[in-house]
Amino acid sequence: MPDLALSSAATALQIRRASRAGVLTGHTSGLAAAHVQANLAILPAAQAADFQRFCDLNPQACPLLAVTSPGDTAVPALGADLDLRSDVPRYRVWRDGELVDEPNDVGRWWRDDLVTFAIGCSFSFEHALLAEGIALRHVEQGRNVAMYRSAIPTRAAGPFHGPTVVSMRPLRAADAIRAVQITSRLPQVHGAPLHIGDPSLIGIHDLARPDYGDAIELRPDELPVFWACGVTPQAAIATARLPFCITHAPGHMLVTDLLNRELLGH
Incomplete structure (x- = not known):
């Protein structure tokens, strides 16, 4: 800590x-x-x-x-x-x-x-979410955000290609809607979510086992909300085997x- x-x-x-x-x-x-x-x-x-x-x-x-x-x-x-x-x-x-x-x-x-x-x-758009009263559990708990390698492909350039890595934040439906509205205005820090809801639709089968970061509890009244993540280049770099x-x-x-x-x- x-x-x-x-x-x-x-x-x-x-x-x-x-x-x-x-x-x-x-x-x-x-x-x-x-x-x-x-x-x-x-x-x-x-x-x-x-x-x-x-x-x-x-x-x-x-x-x-x-x-x-x-x-x-x-x-x-x-x-x-x-x-x-x-x-x-x-x-x-x-x-x-x-x-x-x-x-x-x-x-x-x-x-x-x-x-x-x-x-x-x-982490920058998290500031905007928190300022609007949207609670983020990993911040409250002093933990790293949960990140996953998804089945969403990136567009290749030279040797660089691979899966889009996404970060996940559990939110209640009303907060998820507000989060879409807030982050869609912030393209320099990933913009709007790529996916909301069933993680298996983007190739994620166990939220309790993130590829990076810490597992964060998803409660019964919450939806998993997934944003594109800046760890994506690491996946592309690993694939390129520089x-x-x-x-x-x-x-x-x-x-x-x-x-x-x-x-x-x-």
Whole structure:
């Protein structure tokens, strides 16, 4: 669990510095609620053009916030005093499509040809839902959101293809309707849900066994609501079996200086 100083009221810089210092190693759900959080995909320049096209073809799952030049470790558009090598609580390092490391700092893995893609995250639209009084159980419980590999295909670009990963939040019907209305206005952080109701219709057969994150209870008066998730690129990267790449660990985001109200037009 994050320490008491790291809360929904924390600043983005406090979260990044805590990650850099190794104080924060857990997920960032519910932290720095006013700030936009980003998924990361960090690839060699040789694969960057294909990956950017993959994002362009799959904007709900991969809404791009920023793309760096090769070797850049800072992203001024996303924050001051920001270091891509250390400011995420946990990373994943991949070789030939296989996970080989989950470090808190990727300095030793860094290369001058790496291009970073910052992708919008559903933790940002959660702020909008909470502001409208829609309760989110995983936030209340201090847990990571539940994420699943669905049967919804992505559109391929070069070597990148695979299933759409979705995040699930259990909501009562009235709240689900309101959530559709709210998130449909937020395309930079995944937009409206892809599916509501029977998970088997999108290839998910056991909600109690998410592929990423934590299982969240679905109560009898609730519907499972599924949004496209920024972990989708990880599934595509694994399928592409790139010789090397780095991503964030699911739920362990880069917290930016961007404000949700600015990005989302609030």
